[in-house]
Amino acid sequence: MEPWANDNMTRVLQAIPLTQEHFAPFGDVIETKGARHFPINDGAIVRYHDLARIELDAAGRSLISIFECSRVSELPHRITLVERHVLGSQAFIPMVPARMLIVVAPPGDPPTPEQLCAFVSSGEQGINYRSGVWHVPLLAFDKGQRFFVVDRGGPGNNCDEKTFDDGEVLVEWI
Amino acid sequence: MEPWANDNMTRVLQAIPLTQEHFAPFGDVIETKGARHFPINDGAIVRYHDLARIELDAAGRSLISIFECSRVSELPHRITLVERHVLGSQAFIPMVPARMLIVVAPPGDPPTPEQLCAFVSSGEQGINYRSGVWHVPLLAFDKGQRFFVVDRGGPGNNCDEKTFDDGEVLVEWI
Numbered sequence: 583m584e585p586w587a588n589d590n591m592t593r594v595l596q597a598i599p600l601t602q603e604h605f606a607p608f609g610d611v612i613e614t615k616g617a618r619h620f621p622i623n624d625g626a627i628v629r630y631h632d633l634a635r636i637e638l639d640a641a642g643r644s645l646i647s648i649f650e651c652s653r654v655s656e657l658p659h660r661i662t663l664v665e666r667h668v669l670g671s672q673a674f675i676p677m678v679p680a681r682m683l684i685v686v687a688p689p690g691d692p693p694t695p696e697q698l699c700a701f702v703s704s705g706e707q708g709i710n711y712r713s714g715v716w717h718v719p720l721l722a723f724d725k726g727q728r729f730f731v732v733d734r735g736g737p738g739n740n741c742d743e744k745t746f747d748d749g750e751v752l753v754e755w756i
Numbered sequence: 757m758e759p760w761a762n763d764n765m766t767r768v769l770q771a772i773p774l775t776q777e778h779f780a781p782f783g784d785v786i787e788t789k790g791a792r793h794f795p796i797n798d799g800a801i802v803r804y805h806d807l808a809r810i811e812l813d814a815a816g817r818s819l820i821s822i823f824e825c826s827r828v829s830e831l832p833h834r835i836t837l838v839e840r841h842v843l844g845s846q847a848f849i850p851m852v853p854a855r856m857l858i859v860v861a862p863p864g865d866p867p868t869p870e871q872l873c874a875f876v877s878s879g880e881q882g883i884n885y886r887s888g889v890w891h892v893p894l895l896a897f898d899k900g901q902r903f904f905v906v907d908r909g910g911p912g913n914n915c916d917e918k919t920f921d922d923g924e925v926l927v928e929w930i
Contacts, residue, residue, distance in 0.1 A: 614822055614902070623893040626827040632909060634820040644818050646808040646847060646884070646906060648788055653800040673820060675904050677880075678852050706851075708904075710820070719797040728788070730849050730882075730904055732820060735806060 592749055593695035596756040597657065600684060600701040600709070608686045608699075608715045610634040612675055612708030634710035634732075637671040642736035649674070649729045655721040657702075661685055661751040664693065664716040665743045670734025674720060675708030677728040682709070683721040685753060689714035692744035700753045716744065766923055767869035770930040771831065774858060774875040774883070782860045782873075782889045784808040786849055786882030808884035808906075811845040816910035823848070823903045829895040831876075835859055835925040838867065838890040839917045844908025848894060849882030851902040856883065857895040859927060863888035866918035874927045890918065 598604065602611040610633060617630040636644060664687060674682065684701040687693030693716050703709065710732075711717050720729060734740060772778065776785040784807060791804040810818060838861060848856065858875040861867030867890050877883065884906075885891050894903060908914060 612820060612822070614824065617822075621826075622823075626825065627894055628824045628826055629905075630822040630824065632819045632821060636818045636820065644810045644906075645806045646786060646810065647806060648786070648791075648804040649796075650788065650802045650804065651800065652795075652802055675849075675851070677849070720801055731803075732818075732906060 593698070593751045595685065595698055595700040595751065595753045597683065597700035597702045597753050598756050600703040600707055605701060605709070607688060609671065609712040610710040612673065612710060613706065634673050635671065636732065637713040638734055639669040641738065642670050642734040645733055645735040647731045647733070649720055649731050651720065651722045651725060651727045654725045655683055655723055657683070658752050658754040659683060659721065660748060661698070661718060661746055661753060662748060663743055663745050664718055665741055666714055666716045667734065667740045668714050668742065669736070669738055669740040671710055671713050672733040673708060673710035673731065675730045676705065677730055679705040680727045681705045681723050683753065684709060685718040687716040695746065695751045698751060767925045769859065769872055769874040769925065769927045771857065771874035771876045771927050772930050774877045774881055779875060779883070781862060783845065783886040784884040786847065786884060787880065808847050809845065810906065811887040812908055813843040815912065816844050816908040819907055819909040821905045821907070823894055823905050825894065825896040825899060825901045828899045829857055829897055831857070832926050832928040833857060833895065834922060835872070835892060835920055835927060836922060837917055837919050838892055839915055840888055840890045841908065841914045842888050842916065843910070843912055843914040845884055845887050846907040847882060847884035847905065849904045850879065851904055853879040854901045855879045855897050857927065858883060859892040861890040869920065869925045872925060
């Protein structure tokens with residue numbers, strides 16, 4: 583029996599498949615499904631248009647970066663930390679299809695374990711966290727996986743953290 | 757014999773492999789190779805940082821979109837049009853590894869055939885066109901290929917075109 587199985591102090595989150603509907607309070611799901619689209623370039627290209635709201639404070643600028651995972655995640659997964667960026671949004675798009683484990687809480691005071699929600703992306707979906715949304719750092723299931731990232735650079739503190747005790751929050755499949 | 761083979765009026769461009777060094781006058785090559793990087797998230801992630809300069813006029817905002825190719829390109833390829841966006845940069849990143857055919861000319865007056873340069877990306881490279889750089893619309897080699905795009909939305913005309921006669925410009929492998 584796993585050590586958390588009989589521990590009433592553990593908040594066990596059940597990760598559900600990521601959908602725009604359920605993720606809406608936290609940001610955007612970046613995918614072509616259901617997206618506004620139209621032909622461009624004389625019909626050679628379909629443009630799925632404006633899929634995520636990039637947020638930025640007046641002193642900031644948008645950055646394009648690549649994140650490469652050097653550590654593997656798996657489920658069940660212990661959550662020890664969430665963070666938020668209050669000066670801008672943050673988007674992650676897989677550079678080859680790759681699922682992400684996503685754990686979020688609404689903007690506001692540092693979340694309690696009860697306020698957390700968990701999702702697993704399809705592999706082809708990207709996400710964009712709205713400014714101020716609490717979220718786990720990037721968690722992918724394959725070492726070496728790369729994600730294209732659009733976030734905010736500039737002066738000022740743009741990262742707050744909230745830690746949890748080991749065993750306080752656990753994520754498993756629904 | 758191909759119809760252009762003995763036609764002195766055809767400018768034949770030889771496409772070379774895309775490198776940051778050669779592409780520098782036109783924008784950024786978005787890749788991890790040679791990029792500034794550092795560990796984040798307690799060593800779980802390597803961040804390849806700030807790989808492209810996003811440009812934007814005061815009235816614009818950055819958009820995140822997905823382009824899907826409905827038509828296949830191949831080499832040799834006849835170039836009939838280049839375009840430029842004077843109000844912002846435009847970045848393309850393949851969502852699964854996929855090569856792009858890239859034909860560019862420096863900012864300024866509409867280019868003559870002699871001013872054009874051609875590149876082919878490795879498949880894992882992305883590109884970011886600087887504002888005002890003349891370039892072909894997205895040309896991929898596989899139908900259905902998707903690219904993640906960061907460009908500019910907002911008021912004003914942000915697309916100028918320069919057309920070439922059929923057979924005036926041809927791209928082939930080096």
